[in-house]
Amino acid sequence: MNPIFGAGPALTLRFAIVFVLSIVAMTVDVYTDSSKQIRNTLSSVVAPIQYIADLPQQSIDSLSKYAARKQFILDENTRLKNLQLIQNEKLQRYQMLLNENAKLRALLDTNARIEAKKVVAEIMAVANHPFSHNVLIDKGQSADVFAGQPVIDEVGVVGQVISTGNNTARVILLTDQTHAIPVRNLRNDIRAIVSGTGDINRMVLNNVPHDTDIKVGDKLITSGLGGLFPDGYPVAVVKEVHNDPSKPFLIVSASPVAQVNRLRHVLLLWPDKKDLE
Amino acid sequence: MARITKSSWWFIGITLFIALILSIMPLPLELKAFRPDWLALVLIYWTMALPHRVNVGVAWILGFALDILLGTILGVHALAMSIVIYISANNFQKLRNFSIWQQASIIFIFLILYHFVIFWTNRFLIDVSFSIEYLYPALTSSLFWLWLFPVLRGYRRRFKIR
Numbered sequence: 175m176n177p178i179f180g181a182g183p184a185l186t187l188r189f190a191i192v193f194v195l196s197i198v199a200m201t202v203d204v205y206t207d208s209s210k211q212i213r214n215t216l217s218s219v220v221a222p223i224q225y226i227a228d229l230p231q232q233s234i235d236s237l238s239k240y241a242a243r244k245q246f247i248l249d250e251n252t253r254l255k256n257l258q259l260i261q262n263e264k265l266q267r268y269q270m271l272l273n274e275n276a277k278l279r280a281l282l283d284t285n286a287r288i289e290a291k292k293v294v295a296e297i298m299a300v301a302n303h304p305f306s307h308n309v310l311i312d313k314g315q316s317a318d319v320f321a322g323q324p325v326i327d328e329v330g331v332v333g334q335v336i337s338t339g340n341n342t343a344r345v346i347l348l349t350d351q352t353h354a355i356p357v358r359n360l361r362n363d364i365r366a367i368v369s370g371t372g373d374i375n376r377m378v379l380n381n382v383p384h385d386t387d388i389k390v391g392d393k394l395i396t397s398g399l400g401g402l403f404p405d406g407y408p409v410a411v412v413k414e415v416h417n418d419p420s421k422p423f424l425i426v427s428a429s430p431v432a433q434v435n436r437l438r439h440v441l442l443l444w445p446d447k448k449d450l451e
Numbered sequence: 452m453a454r455i456t457k458s459s460w461w462f463i464g465i466t467l468f469i470a471l472i473l474s475i476m477p478l479p480l481e482l483k484a485f486r487p488d489w490l491a492l493v494l495i496y497w498t499m500a501l502p503h504r505v506n507v508g509v510a511w512i513l514g515f516a517l518d519i520l521l522g523t524i525l526g527v528h529a530l531a532m533s534i535v536i537y538i539s540a541n542n543f544q545k546l547r548n549f550s551i552w553q554q555a556s557i558i559f560i561f562l563i564l565y566h567f568v569i570f571w572t573n574r575f576l577i578d579v580s581f582s583i584e585y586l587y588p589a590l591t592s593s594l595f596w597l598w599l600f601p602v603l604r605g606y607r608r609r610f611k612i613r
Contacts, residue, residue: 185506185507185537185540185541186537188506188507188508189507189533189537192507192508192510192511192529192530192533193530193533193534195511195526195529196511196526196527196529196530196533197526197530198526199515199525199526199529200524200525200526200527200530200572200576202525203524203525203526204524204576204577209525212525213519213525216519217519219519220516220519220520223468223471223472223475223516223520224475224520226472227472227475227476227477228477230476230477231477303521303522303523304484304582304584304585305523305569305570305573305577305579306521306522306523306524308522310522336522337522344522351577351578351579352577372579372580435480
């Protein structure tokens with residue numbers, strides 16, 4: 175016979191202990207920086223669970239590769255070859271522009287831009303909570319990934335690394351409530367800060383004065399200020415500008431360029447220190 | 452006796468581990484908002500059946516693991532989970548005597564509370580805004596309880612977990 179579970183105070187005491195523990199954990203996590211270390215250690219511990227949870231998706235992926243029709247593959251091949259041709263043409267001009275840029279920079283006596291190291295990482299299809307937009311990638315400390323590292327995809331900025339385990343790292347997305355990124359308007363170089371709203375398709379520009387020249391359709395790119403993201407990567411497109419004189423600032427919303435909710439692969443950047451200055 | 456204790460921990464642990472994996476398993480975008488709170492359901496079952504084994508301590512540790520796995524603020528799920536399990540452990544005898552439909556509706560209310568605790572703490576800490584979508588899992592969870600309860604009870608009786 176099991177002892178009757180009637181030890182009321184013991185249960186309440188336990189509850190009081192875990193209640194206090196939770197409050198301490200939240201406070202430490204939100205208001206201090208030391209939780210990064212705890213998170214890094216613990217995410218290595220739970221990584222196996224994440225790999226197991228990712229297995230079905232992985233096996234379906236590889237299965238669908240096997241099952242893909244010949245015609246489909248041939249079509250895809252043609253499409254990719256065409257794409258390659260177009261991109262090669264662009265690259266030829268890029269090489270010319272690169273040389274020209276280097277010469278101009280030499281004339282102006284500024285630092286030349288150096289190709290930064292890049293690594294492709296795969297998103298582990300692991301679910302997340304609507305309150306925190308982040309994804310897990312399959313590269314970690316063992317691949318020199320570091321917290322604060324910029325992450326992009328083929329069209330624009332995705333976010334930045336917030337914590338690293340041994341073989342995994344967590345990337346916070348641009349659209350997360352707590353994320354903000356310094357940008358400039360491609361059209362006229364006006365600077366702003368774009369922060370996430372927790373909505374996957376909507377970000378807002380903070381503290382934009384009423385007389386700012388900003389229009390719907392303006393492209394926002396990283397400004398290189400802030401010392402994290404290198405200059406010049408596309409971030410968002412302005413979707414709505416609302417001028418309400420009773421409000422202290424313009425209400426400007428933008429949507430991210432990168433398709434943050436259907437990512438499969440991302441690119442990790444190791445920006446050159448000089449580039450960030 | 453010690454051997455029985457050890458092996459029953461095994462059996463309980465496996466179900467909790469599966470629940471943890473199901474909680475982070477990728478789902479299609481359309482279904483994502485409806486994911487049942489597997490971990491909460493399994494924990495409530497064991498608290499109800501064996502409150503001397505599974506109660507707030509285990510709930511807190513697993514809630515904390517969920518926080519790490521989901522990348523949410525550390526302690527948020529842990530707190531919500533331990534509040535729900537504290538209430539269930541305090542009323543385990545009443546819960547046991549309810550019919551399965553009554554249990555499902557009680558669990559619906561518990562999980563509304565669970566999601567509100569998560570929302571409130573997030574609201575307080577990082578100022579998120581409310582959307583009714585956050586409560587969908589409570590509904591699907593209580594529906595899944597109708598299936599999960601007999602399954603787990605059968606499992607407990609089959610392996611004589613005490």
